[in-house]
Amino acid sequence: MESTLKFTETHEWVLDNGDGTITMGISNQAQKLLGDVVFVDLPEVDDETEAGEAFSLVESVKAASDLYAPVTGQVVEINEDLEGSPELVNESPYSAGWIVKIKLSDEAELENLLSSEDYHAANPEEED
Template sequence: MESALKFTETHEWVLDNGDGTITMGISNQAQQLLGDVVFVDLPDVGDETEAGEAFSLVESVKAASDLYAPVTGEVVEINDELEGSPELINESPYSAGWIVKIKLTDASELDNLTSSEDYHAANEE
């Protein structure tokens, strides 16, 4: 699945669901840098997002980090599991730790994101 993902420069991942929506979360590298996630400030369903703009917050034992919208659109689903179990972001950043689903305003914005291969090549330690 990870090869199907695209990434932002701010370490959010994006999965094109093929139905005009995307699922997003933070990369494995981002969760490792943050450390143990203790809280996620989830947006509300219906909130508008603008590509590159902060719309949520992830707090860990080390830091609080803004989440930046990878695309412009509308939040159509949030991962309610994170309210009681924010550690899912650490345990499973690419599946159970997803954060929101967004209905795209402009699908061409996906072309601005980095491929999984290029992201990992640029972020190898």
């Protein structure tokens, strides 16, 4: 599945759901750098996102890190499982640890994201 993902330079991953929405989370490398995630500040459904702007926060035992919106759009779903189990971000960053789903304002923004291959080339310590 990871080869179908796109990435941001700030280590968010994006899955194009094919219906005008994307699912996003943080990369395996990002969760490793953060350490044990203890809290995810989830946005509200219907919140607007602006590509490249901080819209949420992930806190770990070591640090707090902003999440940057990979695309401009509207939050249509949040991963409520993270409220009680933020460790899902560490245990399963590319599936159960997803953070939000966003309805795209402009699907062309997906072209601005890094391919999985380009992301891994720029971040060789990232492992699948």
